[in-house]
Amino acid sequence: MSDSNLIERLKGVSTATLTTVLLKKGLRNVWLRGAMPLRRGQPRQVGRAFTLRFLPLREDLATPASWSSPTSTRAAVEAMPEGSIVVVDAMGATDAGIFGDILCARMHKRGVAALVTDGVIRDLDGVVATPLPVWCKGTAAPPAVSALTFAGWQDPVACGGVAVYPDDVIVLDNDGAVVIPQALVEEVVEVAIEQERLEAWIVEQVESGKALPGLYPPNEENLQRYRADMEKD
The missing domain is CATH 3.50.30.40 (Ribonuclease E inhibitor RraA/RraA-like)
Structure with a gap:
Protein backbone atom coordinates (compact mmCIF):
# COMPACT_ATOMS: atom_id res chain seq x y z
CA MET A 1 0.00 0.00 0.00
CA SER A 2 1.41 3.41 -0.93
CA ASP A 3 2.30 5.93 1.73
CA SER A 4 -0.27 8.42 0.45
CA ASN A 5 -2.99 5.74 0.54
CA LEU A 6 -2.10 4.78 4.11
CA ILE A 7 -2.23 8.38 5.23
CA GLU A 8 -5.55 9.08 3.52
CA ARG A 9 -7.14 5.98 5.05
CA LEU A 10 -5.90 6.92 8.52
CA LYS A 11 -7.52 10.34 8.22
CA GLY A 12 -10.81 8.53 8.80
CA VAL A 13 -9.66 6.90 12.04
CA SER A 14 -9.75 8.59 15.45
CA THR A 15 -6.87 8.55 17.92
CA ALA A 16 -9.25 6.93 20.41
CA THR A 17 -9.76 3.98 18.06
CA LEU A 18 -6.03 3.76 17.37
CA THR A 19 -5.13 3.57 21.06
CA THR A 20 -7.55 0.66 21.45
CA VAL A 21 -6.21 -1.16 18.41
CA LEU A 22 -2.61 -0.67 19.54
CA LEU A 23 -3.51 -1.76 23.08
CA LYS A 24 -4.78 -5.06 21.68
CA LYS A 25 -1.38 -5.46 20.01
CA GLY A 26 0.39 -4.92 23.33
CA LEU A 27 1.34 -1.23 22.87
CA ARG A 28 0.09 0.83 25.80
CA ASN A 29 2.36 3.88 25.64
CA VAL A 30 1.39 5.57 22.37
CA PRO A 181 5.30 2.38 14.91
CA GLN A 182 6.22 2.35 11.23
CA ALA A 183 6.55 -1.45 11.12
CA LEU A 184 2.92 -1.84 12.23
CA VAL A 185 1.23 0.83 10.13
CA GLU A 186 -0.28 -1.33 7.37
CA GLU A 187 -1.56 -3.90 9.84
CA VAL A 188 -3.04 -1.25 12.13
CA VAL A 189 -4.80 0.58 9.29
CA GLU A 190 -6.87 -2.44 8.29
CA VAL A 191 -7.88 -3.30 11.85
CA ALA A 192 -8.62 0.33 12.79
CA ILE A 193 -10.86 0.96 9.79
CA GLU A 194 -12.87 -2.15 10.57
CA GLN A 195 -13.12 -1.06 14.23
CA GLU A 196 -14.50 2.33 13.12
CA ARG A 197 -17.14 0.58 11.00
CA LEU A 198 -18.13 -1.71 13.86
CA GLU A 199 -18.39 1.16 16.36
CA ALA A 200 -20.48 3.24 13.95
CA TRP A 201 -22.88 0.28 13.72
CA ILE A 202 -22.92 -0.04 17.52
CA VAL A 203 -23.82 3.66 17.83
CA GLU A 204 -26.74 3.08 15.46
CA GLN A 205 -27.91 0.19 17.64
CA VAL A 206 -27.67 2.31 20.79
CA GLU A 207 -29.62 5.12 19.15
CA SER A 208 -32.34 2.60 18.22
CA GLY A 209 -32.67 1.64 21.90
CA LYS A 210 -30.50 -1.47 22.21
CA ALA A 211 -28.93 -2.19 25.61
CA LEU A 212 -25.14 -2.32 25.98
CA PRO A 213 -24.58 -5.83 27.44
CA GLY A 214 -23.64 -8.09 24.57
CA LEU A 215 -23.53 -5.13 22.21
CA TYR A 216 -20.44 -3.27 23.39
CA PRO A 217 -18.28 -5.27 23.10
CA PRO A 218 -20.43 -7.34 20.75
CA ASN A 219 -21.12 -10.99 21.45
CA GLU A 220 -21.26 -13.54 18.64
CA GLU A 221 -24.96 -12.95 18.01
CA ASN A 222 -24.45 -9.21 17.54
CA LEU A 223 -21.35 -9.78 15.44
CA GLN A 224 -23.42 -11.90 13.10
CA ARG A 225 -26.05 -9.16 12.92
CA TYR A 226 -23.31 -6.63 12.16
CA ARG A 227 -21.82 -8.77 9.38
CA ALA A 228 -25.26 -9.31 7.87
CA ASP A 229 -25.93 -5.55 7.86
CA MET A 230 -22.54 -4.88 6.25
CA GLU A 231 -23.28 -7.39 3.50
CA LYS A 232 -26.54 -5.56 2.73
CA ASP A 233 -24.55 -2.36 2.20
Missing part, protein backbone atom coordinates in the same frame (compact mmCIF):
# COMPACT_ATOMS: atom_id res chain seq x y z
CA TRP A 31 -0.49 8.76 23.40
CA LEU A 32 1.78 11.82 23.68
CA ARG A 33 1.05 13.41 27.05
CA GLY A 34 0.45 17.14 27.06
CA ALA A 35 0.17 17.55 23.29
CA MET A 36 -3.29 18.99 22.74
CA PRO A 37 -4.72 21.07 19.88
CA LEU A 38 -3.84 24.75 20.07
CA ARG A 39 -7.16 25.56 18.37
CA ARG A 40 -10.35 23.56 18.71
CA GLY A 41 -11.63 22.16 15.46
CA GLN A 42 -8.28 21.60 13.81
CA PRO A 43 -8.82 18.87 11.21
CA ARG A 44 -7.30 15.44 11.85
CA GLN A 45 -3.71 15.27 10.62
CA VAL A 46 -1.70 12.21 9.63
CA GLY A 47 1.92 12.06 8.52
CA ARG A 48 5.39 10.66 9.01
CA ALA A 49 7.30 11.91 12.04
CA PHE A 50 10.15 14.37 11.56
CA THR A 51 11.75 14.57 14.99
CA LEU A 52 13.51 17.39 16.86
CA ARG A 53 15.11 17.18 20.28
CA PHE A 54 15.90 19.66 23.01
CA LEU A 55 18.14 19.07 26.05
CA PRO A 56 18.28 20.85 29.41
CA LEU A 57 19.78 24.33 29.38
CA ARG A 58 23.51 24.66 28.76
CA GLU A 59 24.27 28.36 29.04
CA ASP A 60 27.36 28.17 26.82
CA LEU A 61 25.38 26.56 23.99
CA ALA A 62 21.87 27.98 24.30
CA THR A 63 22.47 31.59 23.26
CA PRO A 64 20.97 33.92 20.64
CA ALA A 65 24.12 33.25 18.59
CA SER A 66 23.08 29.58 18.35
CA TRP A 67 20.17 30.60 16.12
CA SER A 68 22.72 30.93 13.28
CA SER A 69 24.43 27.61 14.03
CA PRO A 70 24.31 24.71 11.54
CA THR A 71 22.62 22.79 14.37
CA SER A 72 19.68 25.09 14.98
CA THR A 73 15.91 25.06 14.77
CA ARG A 74 16.26 27.31 11.72
CA ALA A 75 18.37 24.71 9.91
CA ALA A 76 16.00 21.94 11.00
CA VAL A 77 13.02 23.75 9.47
CA GLU A 78 14.77 23.80 6.10
CA ALA A 79 15.17 20.00 6.26
CA MET A 80 11.50 19.25 6.94
CA PRO A 81 9.84 17.36 4.07
CA GLU A 82 6.43 18.19 2.70
CA GLY A 83 3.62 16.35 4.46
CA SER A 84 5.66 15.53 7.57
CA ILE A 85 4.46 15.99 11.12
CA VAL A 86 7.14 17.67 13.20
CA VAL A 87 7.48 16.01 16.61
CA VAL A 88 9.46 18.08 19.12
CA ASP A 89 10.79 16.63 22.36
CA ALA A 90 10.90 19.65 24.69
CA MET A 91 11.06 17.49 27.84
CA GLY A 92 7.68 18.87 28.87
CA ALA A 93 9.13 22.33 29.58
CA THR A 94 6.49 25.03 29.88
CA ASP A 95 8.64 28.11 30.58
CA ALA A 96 10.05 28.69 27.07
CA GLY A 97 8.41 28.58 23.64
CA ILE A 98 10.17 26.21 21.26
CA PHE A 99 8.77 27.89 18.10
CA GLY A 100 7.13 31.20 17.30
CA ASP A 101 5.22 32.71 14.44
CA ILE A 102 8.12 33.10 11.98
CA LEU A 103 9.28 29.48 12.21
CA CYS A 104 5.69 28.22 12.06
CA ALA A 105 5.02 30.37 9.00
CA ARG A 106 8.11 28.94 7.30
CA MET A 107 7.08 25.39 8.20
CA HIS A 108 3.70 25.99 6.58
CA LYS A 109 5.39 27.33 3.45
CA ARG A 110 7.47 24.15 3.26
CA GLY A 111 4.30 22.06 3.33
CA VAL A 112 4.65 20.65 6.85
CA ALA A 113 1.36 19.02 7.88
CA ALA A 114 1.48 19.88 11.59
CA LEU A 115 3.63 20.57 14.64
CA VAL A 116 3.29 18.51 17.83
CA THR A 117 5.28 18.96 21.03
CA ASP A 118 5.17 18.21 24.74
CA GLY A 119 6.41 21.77 25.25
CA VAL A 120 4.89 25.17 24.48
CA ILE A 121 4.97 27.71 21.67
CA ARG A 122 5.39 31.51 21.76
CA ASP A 123 3.97 34.41 19.73
CA LEU A 124 0.51 32.91 20.12
CA ASP A 125 -1.39 35.44 18.03
CA GLY A 126 1.11 35.13 15.21
CA VAL A 127 1.14 31.33 15.31
CA VAL A 128 -2.67 31.24 15.27
CA ALA A 129 -2.58 33.55 12.24
CA THR A 130 -0.56 30.96 10.31
CA PRO A 131 -2.49 28.00 8.84
CA LEU A 132 -0.09 25.53 10.51
CA PRO A 133 -2.00 23.12 12.80
CA VAL A 134 -0.29 22.90 16.21
CA TRP A 135 -0.62 20.46 19.12
CA CYS A 136 1.22 21.58 22.25
CA LYS A 137 1.07 22.09 26.00
CA GLY A 138 0.34 25.82 25.93
CA THR A 139 2.21 29.08 25.47
CA ALA A 140 5.08 31.03 27.03
CA ALA A 141 6.74 34.32 26.08
CA PRO A 142 10.46 33.48 26.59
CA PRO A 143 12.47 31.99 23.72
CA ALA A 144 13.67 28.39 23.79
CA VAL A 145 17.28 29.40 24.56
CA SER A 146 16.20 30.80 27.92
CA ALA A 147 15.45 27.30 29.21
CA LEU A 148 16.46 24.67 26.63
CA THR A 149 19.34 23.63 24.37
CA PHE A 150 18.56 22.49 20.85
CA ALA A 151 20.29 19.15 20.15
CA GLY A 152 19.36 18.15 16.59
CA TRP A 153 16.84 16.44 14.38
CA GLN A 154 15.84 13.07 12.93
CA ASP A 155 16.90 11.03 15.97
CA PRO A 156 14.61 8.99 18.25
CA VAL A 157 12.94 11.27 20.79
CA ALA A 158 10.82 11.01 23.93
CA CYS A 159 7.84 13.30 23.35
CA GLY A 160 5.21 13.35 26.05
CA GLY A 161 6.77 10.25 27.59
CA VAL A 162 6.45 8.28 24.33
CA ALA A 163 9.29 6.96 22.17
CA VAL A 164 8.96 8.37 18.66
CA TYR A 165 11.29 7.36 15.84
CA PRO A 166 11.72 9.20 12.54
CA ASP A 167 9.13 8.00 10.00
CA ASP A 168 6.75 6.57 12.59
CA VAL A 169 3.23 7.63 11.69
CA ILE A 170 1.60 10.34 13.81
CA VAL A 171 -2.17 10.86 14.00
CA LEU A 172 -3.53 14.06 15.55
CA ASP A 173 -7.08 15.03 16.44
CA ASN A 174 -9.06 16.68 19.23
CA ASP A 175 -8.08 13.90 21.67
CA GLY A 176 -4.37 14.56 21.15
CA ALA A 177 -1.52 12.77 19.40
CA VAL A 178 -0.87 9.06 18.85
CA VAL A 179 2.19 7.35 17.36
CA ILE A 180 1.96 4.20 15.23
Whole structure:
Protein backbone atom coordinates (compact mmCIF):
# COMPACT_ATOMS: atom_id res chain seq x y z
CA MET A 1 0.00 0.00 0.00
CA SER A 2 1.41 3.41 -0.93
CA ASP A 3 2.30 5.93 1.73
CA SER A 4 -0.27 8.42 0.45
CA ASN A 5 -2.99 5.74 0.54
CA LEU A 6 -2.10 4.78 4.11
CA ILE A 7 -2.23 8.38 5.23
CA GLU A 8 -5.55 9.08 3.52
CA ARG A 9 -7.14 5.98 5.05
CA LEU A 10 -5.90 6.92 8.52
CA LYS A 11 -7.52 10.34 8.22
CA GLY A 12 -10.81 8.53 8.80
CA VAL A 13 -9.66 6.90 12.04
CA SER A 14 -9.75 8.59 15.45
CA THR A 15 -6.87 8.55 17.92
CA ALA A 16 -9.25 6.93 20.41
CA THR A 17 -9.76 3.98 18.06
CA LEU A 18 -6.03 3.76 17.37
CA THR A 19 -5.13 3.57 21.06
CA THR A 20 -7.55 0.66 21.45
CA VAL A 21 -6.21 -1.16 18.41
CA LEU A 22 -2.61 -0.67 19.54
CA LEU A 23 -3.51 -1.76 23.08
CA LYS A 24 -4.78 -5.06 21.68
CA LYS A 25 -1.38 -5.46 20.01
CA GLY A 26 0.39 -4.92 23.33
CA LEU A 27 1.34 -1.23 22.87
CA ARG A 28 0.09 0.83 25.80
CA ASN A 29 2.36 3.88 25.64
CA VAL A 30 1.39 5.57 22.37
CA TRP A 31 -0.49 8.76 23.40
CA LEU A 32 1.78 11.82 23.68
CA ARG A 33 1.05 13.41 27.05
CA GLY A 34 0.45 17.14 27.06
CA ALA A 35 0.17 17.55 23.29
CA MET A 36 -3.29 18.99 22.74
CA PRO A 37 -4.72 21.07 19.88
CA LEU A 38 -3.84 24.75 20.07
CA ARG A 39 -7.16 25.56 18.37
CA ARG A 40 -10.35 23.56 18.71
CA GLY A 41 -11.63 22.16 15.46
CA GLN A 42 -8.28 21.60 13.81
CA PRO A 43 -8.82 18.87 11.21
CA ARG A 44 -7.30 15.44 11.85
CA GLN A 45 -3.71 15.27 10.62
CA VAL A 46 -1.70 12.21 9.63
CA GLY A 47 1.92 12.06 8.52
CA ARG A 48 5.39 10.66 9.01
CA ALA A 49 7.30 11.91 12.04
CA PHE A 50 10.15 14.37 11.56
CA THR A 51 11.75 14.57 14.99
CA LEU A 52 13.51 17.39 16.86
CA ARG A 53 15.11 17.18 20.28
CA PHE A 54 15.90 19.66 23.01
CA LEU A 55 18.14 19.07 26.05
CA PRO A 56 18.28 20.85 29.41
CA LEU A 57 19.78 24.33 29.38
CA ARG A 58 23.51 24.66 28.76
CA GLU A 59 24.27 28.36 29.04
CA ASP A 60 27.36 28.17 26.82
CA LEU A 61 25.38 26.56 23.99
CA ALA A 62 21.87 27.98 24.30
CA THR A 63 22.47 31.59 23.26
CA PRO A 64 20.97 33.92 20.64
CA ALA A 65 24.12 33.25 18.59
CA SER A 66 23.08 29.58 18.35
CA TRP A 67 20.17 30.60 16.12
CA SER A 68 22.72 30.93 13.28
CA SER A 69 24.43 27.61 14.03
CA PRO A 70 24.31 24.71 11.54
CA THR A 71 22.62 22.79 14.37
CA SER A 72 19.68 25.09 14.98
CA THR A 73 15.91 25.06 14.77
CA ARG A 74 16.26 27.31 11.72
CA ALA A 75 18.37 24.71 9.91
CA ALA A 76 16.00 21.94 11.00
CA VAL A 77 13.02 23.75 9.47
CA GLU A 78 14.77 23.80 6.10
CA ALA A 79 15.17 20.00 6.26
CA MET A 80 11.50 19.25 6.94
CA PRO A 81 9.84 17.36 4.07
CA GLU A 82 6.43 18.19 2.70
CA GLY A 83 3.62 16.35 4.46
CA SER A 84 5.66 15.53 7.57
CA ILE A 85 4.46 15.99 11.12
CA VAL A 86 7.14 17.67 13.20
CA VAL A 87 7.48 16.01 16.61
CA VAL A 88 9.46 18.08 19.12
CA ASP A 89 10.79 16.63 22.36
CA ALA A 90 10.90 19.65 24.69
CA MET A 91 11.06 17.49 27.84
CA GLY A 92 7.68 18.87 28.87
CA ALA A 93 9.13 22.33 29.58
CA THR A 94 6.49 25.03 29.88
CA ASP A 95 8.64 28.11 30.58
CA ALA A 96 10.05 28.69 27.07
CA GLY A 97 8.41 28.58 23.64
CA ILE A 98 10.17 26.21 21.26
CA PHE A 99 8.77 27.89 18.10
CA GLY A 100 7.13 31.20 17.30
CA ASP A 101 5.22 32.71 14.44
CA ILE A 102 8.12 33.10 11.98
CA LEU A 103 9.28 29.48 12.21
CA CYS A 104 5.69 28.22 12.06
CA ALA A 105 5.02 30.37 9.00
CA ARG A 106 8.11 28.94 7.30
CA MET A 107 7.08 25.39 8.20
CA HIS A 108 3.70 25.99 6.58
CA LYS A 109 5.39 27.33 3.45
CA ARG A 110 7.47 24.15 3.26
CA GLY A 111 4.30 22.06 3.33
CA VAL A 112 4.65 20.65 6.85
CA ALA A 113 1.36 19.02 7.88
CA ALA A 114 1.48 19.88 11.59
CA LEU A 115 3.63 20.57 14.64
CA VAL A 116 3.29 18.51 17.83
CA THR A 117 5.28 18.96 21.03
CA ASP A 118 5.17 18.21 24.74
CA GLY A 119 6.41 21.77 25.25
CA VAL A 120 4.89 25.17 24.48
CA ILE A 121 4.97 27.71 21.67
CA ARG A 122 5.39 31.51 21.76
CA ASP A 123 3.97 34.41 19.73
CA LEU A 124 0.51 32.91 20.12
CA ASP A 125 -1.39 35.44 18.03
CA GLY A 126 1.11 35.13 15.21
CA VAL A 127 1.14 31.33 15.31
CA VAL A 128 -2.67 31.24 15.27
CA ALA A 129 -2.58 33.55 12.24
CA THR A 130 -0.56 30.96 10.31
CA PRO A 131 -2.49 28.00 8.84
CA LEU A 132 -0.09 25.53 10.51
CA PRO A 133 -2.00 23.12 12.80
CA VAL A 134 -0.29 22.90 16.21
CA TRP A 135 -0.62 20.46 19.12
CA CYS A 136 1.22 21.58 22.25
CA LYS A 137 1.07 22.09 26.00
CA GLY A 138 0.34 25.82 25.93
CA THR A 139 2.21 29.08 25.47
CA ALA A 140 5.08 31.03 27.03
CA ALA A 141 6.74 34.32 26.08
CA PRO A 142 10.46 33.48 26.59
CA PRO A 143 12.47 31.99 23.72
CA ALA A 144 13.67 28.39 23.79
CA VAL A 145 17.28 29.40 24.56
CA SER A 146 16.20 30.80 27.92
CA ALA A 147 15.45 27.30 29.21
CA LEU A 148 16.46 24.67 26.63
CA THR A 149 19.34 23.63 24.37
CA PHE A 150 18.56 22.49 20.85
CA ALA A 151 20.29 19.15 20.15
CA GLY A 152 19.36 18.15 16.59
CA TRP A 153 16.84 16.44 14.38
CA GLN A 154 15.84 13.07 12.93
CA ASP A 155 16.90 11.03 15.97
CA PRO A 156 14.61 8.99 18.25
CA VAL A 157 12.94 11.27 20.79
CA ALA A 158 10.82 11.01 23.93
CA CYS A 159 7.84 13.30 23.35
CA GLY A 160 5.21 13.35 26.05
CA GLY A 161 6.77 10.25 27.59
CA VAL A 162 6.45 8.28 24.33
CA ALA A 163 9.29 6.96 22.17
CA VAL A 164 8.96 8.37 18.66
CA TYR A 165 11.29 7.36 15.84
CA PRO A 166 11.72 9.20 12.54
CA ASP A 167 9.13 8.00 10.00
CA ASP A 168 6.75 6.57 12.59
CA VAL A 169 3.23 7.63 11.69
CA ILE A 170 1.60 10.34 13.81
CA VAL A 171 -2.17 10.86 14.00
CA LEU A 172 -3.53 14.06 15.55
CA ASP A 173 -7.08 15.03 16.44
CA ASN A 174 -9.06 16.68 19.23
CA ASP A 175 -8.08 13.90 21.67
CA GLY A 176 -4.37 14.56 21.15
CA ALA A 177 -1.52 12.77 19.40
CA VAL A 178 -0.87 9.06 18.85
CA VAL A 179 2.19 7.35 17.36
CA ILE A 180 1.96 4.20 15.23
CA PRO A 181 5.30 2.38 14.91
CA GLN A 182 6.22 2.35 11.23
CA ALA A 183 6.55 -1.45 11.12
CA LEU A 184 2.92 -1.84 12.23
CA VAL A 185 1.23 0.83 10.13
CA GLU A 186 -0.28 -1.33 7.37
CA GLU A 187 -1.56 -3.90 9.84
CA VAL A 188 -3.04 -1.25 12.13
CA VAL A 189 -4.80 0.58 9.29
CA GLU A 190 -6.87 -2.44 8.29
CA VAL A 191 -7.88 -3.30 11.85
CA ALA A 192 -8.62 0.33 12.79
CA ILE A 193 -10.86 0.96 9.79
CA GLU A 194 -12.87 -2.15 10.57
CA GLN A 195 -13.12 -1.06 14.23
CA GLU A 196 -14.50 2.33 13.12
CA ARG A 197 -17.14 0.58 11.00
CA LEU A 198 -18.13 -1.71 13.86
CA GLU A 199 -18.39 1.16 16.36
CA ALA A 200 -20.48 3.24 13.95
CA TRP A 201 -22.88 0.28 13.72
CA ILE A 202 -22.92 -0.04 17.52
CA VAL A 203 -23.82 3.66 17.83
CA GLU A 204 -26.74 3.08 15.46
CA GLN A 205 -27.91 0.19 17.64
CA VAL A 206 -27.67 2.31 20.79
CA GLU A 207 -29.62 5.12 19.15
CA SER A 208 -32.34 2.60 18.22
CA GLY A 209 -32.67 1.64 21.90
CA LYS A 210 -30.50 -1.47 22.21
CA ALA A 211 -28.93 -2.19 25.61
CA LEU A 212 -25.14 -2.32 25.98
CA PRO A 213 -24.58 -5.83 27.44
CA GLY A 214 -23.64 -8.09 24.57
CA LEU A 215 -23.53 -5.13 22.21
CA TYR A 216 -20.44 -3.27 23.39
CA PRO A 217 -18.28 -5.27 23.10
CA PRO A 218 -20.43 -7.34 20.75
CA ASN A 219 -21.12 -10.99 21.45
CA GLU A 220 -21.26 -13.54 18.64
CA GLU A 221 -24.96 -12.95 18.01
CA ASN A 222 -24.45 -9.21 17.54
CA LEU A 223 -21.35 -9.78 15.44
CA GLN A 224 -23.42 -11.90 13.10
CA ARG A 225 -26.05 -9.16 12.92
CA TYR A 226 -23.31 -6.63 12.16
CA ARG A 227 -21.82 -8.77 9.38
CA ALA A 228 -25.26 -9.31 7.87
CA ASP A 229 -25.93 -5.55 7.86
CA MET A 230 -22.54 -4.88 6.25
CA GLU A 231 -23.28 -7.39 3.50
CA LYS A 232 -26.54 -5.56 2.73
CA ASP A 233 -24.55 -2.36 2.20
